[in-house]
Amino acid sequence: MEDNIIHVKNISKQFKISKREAGMKNAIKSFFKREYKIINALDDISFDIKQGEIVGYIGPNGAGKSTTIKIMCGILVPTSGECQIDGYVPWKDRKKYVKNIGVVFGQRSQLWWDVPPIDSFELLKDIYDIPSEEYEKKLKELSESLDLDEIKNIPTRQLSLGQRMRCEIAAALLHNPKILFLDEPTIGLDAVSKLSLRKCIKRINETTNLTIILTTHDMQDIEALTNRIILIGKGKILYDGSLEQIKNKYKDKMRINVKFKYTDKKIKIKDVKILEQTEESASLVLKHKDENMADILNELTNQVEIVDLSIEEMSTDDVIAKLYKELKI
Amino acid sequence: MKKYLSFFKLRLNVALQYRAAAIGGMFTQFFWAIMQILIFQAFYRVVTSNNISLEQLISYVWLKQAFYSIISASSDSDIKTMIEKGNISYELCRPVNIYWMWFFKTLANKIAGGFLKSIPILIIAPLLPLGLSLQPPVGFMAFILFIISLMLAICLMAAIMNVFYISLFYTMSSKGTNSIFYAIVEFFGGTFVPIALMPSFWQSFCYILPFSLAADLPFRIYSGSMAMNSAIGYIGMQIVWLLFLTITGTIITNNRLKKVVIQGG
Structure with a gap:
């Protein structure tokens, strides 16, 4: 228990979504009276993750991966259950807690579109109150491991997706978090960019003992980075263990x-x-x-x-x- | 505080990259001001107002146009799309208070974008021939009060915009609310017809609302169409509204974030 940095127990999350049948008649009907449906996005999820571990969180679309990540980031409040990450309950002490985590959502960007990434980094430095010395040191370190020297001064809008993703990861790590959440970091990347990104992530994990939680649909990401997978489907955890074991069983x-x-x-x-x-x-x-x-x-x-x-x-x-x-x- | 200030820096940086937008905005405001002045000149040949003289009105129009993009209800598309498309995820992963971050972001956007447009107008307008030009302030005291109320007005407008952003948490989309909101703020803020030209019962009603305090008051103080005592009273009202909106806004935002839904996966 002591070395478990992440402890998730019996987390459930329900969403209320409005639904309507197709067609004009139903569109008009739903204008006046909405019908709602309760869906269980997460159903009794529990797992523990150790410091320095890389865990692949996999499952088909709509399984609840992103919901889990968002709960662990303190963005969403679960309907029930408990979650302790590095001694905090994410959604209760949000402001204090988020100083310890870095997040990359592969489908969104945290960099300012119109200016070079370095300007976004400077902003993050102020947002996280990073002392100048530490910031310079970390930036240098990340520039080396993510190969940013040539791209950090080019406006973000002119970067390729692969280059941008490397900057996104740097942006998530500037404040030296203990945990990094990567939500589909390799989505849309070409083979070469994927390989280099995986190498970077692996290197950062090895040198800084960073705990990484990775969601992806790309099994090669998982194979390259981790051996432990948590498989989720329809809001339930279906498997938690090594990839090797599953491969042996189903191969x-x-x-x-x-x-x-x-x-x-x-x-x-x-x-x-x-x-x-x-x-x-x-x-x-x-x-x-x-x-x-x-x-x-x-x-x-x-x-x-x-x-x-x-x-x-x-x-x-x-x-x-x-x-x-x-x-x- | 430093973290909020650095939004200013970055936003100014962005605004400076788009010179064409700044120049374009400046010309729009410039011609809009000339047009309004010519219309009011025509009106004043037939009837005059007891509340505001033509000269005062011309100064009012110039200032209003010069500071238009700072004190208008034009919303910040960053924050809007952030809520609508779900990029708010990142905002919520930062160790900052969401309400104040948006407040300062809005301020930064308005000031950084707006000052680039206002400075040339403020330089050119006083140099125009009499009957068209921006007059100097009526007195030193009026100028000081103008500066104070202008700064409060800018903050007040940011707080009003935040009300709009918070409403997006409930409506999930800015379609519709955007135009209703814009119409209310602009109408009660005196953008279409200056408050001073409205019937007097309507004027007193308008000055209870925050919109005219944010978009009309400073320019009336500058042009001297408002007595010093009432100016000070209204500045007090600005402070009360600012406190009210920011305090309730913070509370509502914090409550709402517990129920937030992230759109788009």
């Missing part, structure tokens, strides 16, 4: 597709299941994951004359898609 065993010269002989290899076989091709699945591939291939070459061969492993995206499907979220 098909290695699959081998092979093409060979015409034969009507049935392939037969120990511990390998033949999914299908025609006269010129076959798909095989290993029964155990830790089977020796070399032995199997040897055996295969003995039995047929191989023309082409490929080995498939399920990607993490496939695993997660399968998982969502199985959990019906």
Whole structure:
């Protein structure tokens, strides 16, 4: 408990949303009388996070990820439940609490659009009361790790999305927070920008022992940055543990597709299941994951004359898609 | 306090980047003032007002136009879109009081954007031929009271704008409320017809409301169309309104933030 910086217990959040059927008639009706529907955005959420941990918070759209982040940032007040972060209840001591956290919402910007990021940084320096020395030191440090030197003096509106996102992260870290919330930081970024951003985040976590909570739809983000995931669907936590474990559970065993010269002989290899076989091709699945591939291939070459061969492993995206499907979220 | 002041710095910075907007705004106000003056000259040939002489009215018009963008109900699109689109998330992650942050942001926006337009008008208007020109203040005392009431007026207008922003927490959209709000503030603030030219029962009604105190009072004091004693009384009213609006505004904002809904995911 002592080293848990974040402690969330039984958090629920309900929203009242107005709804109406399609069509002009209903539009007029709802002008006079609104109908509301209560939805449970979060339903009894609990988890703990340790100092210095990176946690991936995943789930399909509308699962309640952003709502959780907003509650943890002190922006939204939950309907019920308790939450202690670094000794504070976020929504009660909002002003004091937020000094300890940094936030990046990937779909929004905290930088002033018309001026270079450095001006936004200066404003944040005053907003957070950062002493000049500390500010200079931190800025230098962040400029190095996020590679900002060339971009911090260009007006924000002229930065590319990837460049801007690096500045956004710098802006969130200037006041030296203990916890960083990243809400879809890689959304819309190209492959190169994603890679460099992940590297930066990893480096910052390692050098400063920063606790990071990351929501994303990009499983490669998760794979590159963390091993612990919390999976949420329809407002409930469905899984909290390592990504590896889920992968092992849901992954098909290695699959081998092979093409060979015409034969009507049935392939037969120990511990390998033949999914299908025609006269010129076959798909095989290993029964155990830790089977020796070399032995199997040897055996295969003995039995047929191989023309082409490929080995498939399920990607993490496939695993997660399968998982969502199985959990019906 | 420093954190609020640095909004000024940054906002001025932004305003300086858009020279064309500043120059354009200046010309608009300049021609608007000339047009109004010519209309009032035509009126005064037929009837005159006991409340305000033509010369006083001309000075009033010049000042009003010079400070128009500072003391008008034009709302700050930053704050509006922030609430409508949900960017308020970031604002709520800052260790500042939301009400005062908006108050100072509005002040900063109005002053930074407005002074660039007002200075050239204030330089040119006194140099125009008699009958068109801005006259010097009627006396030293009037000038001091003018400065005090102008500063209070700017703050009061920011507090009035905050009422509008807080209303967005309830309505979620500025469509409609924006135009109603604008019409009320501009009408009671004497933008269409100066308060001094309105019927006297209407005048006393207008001066109970904060709008005319924010957008009309300083210029009447400067032009000398208001007695010193009543000027001091109205300045007192400005202070009362300012305290009332900011205190209730802070309380309402803090309460409302507990129920806030962030739009757009």
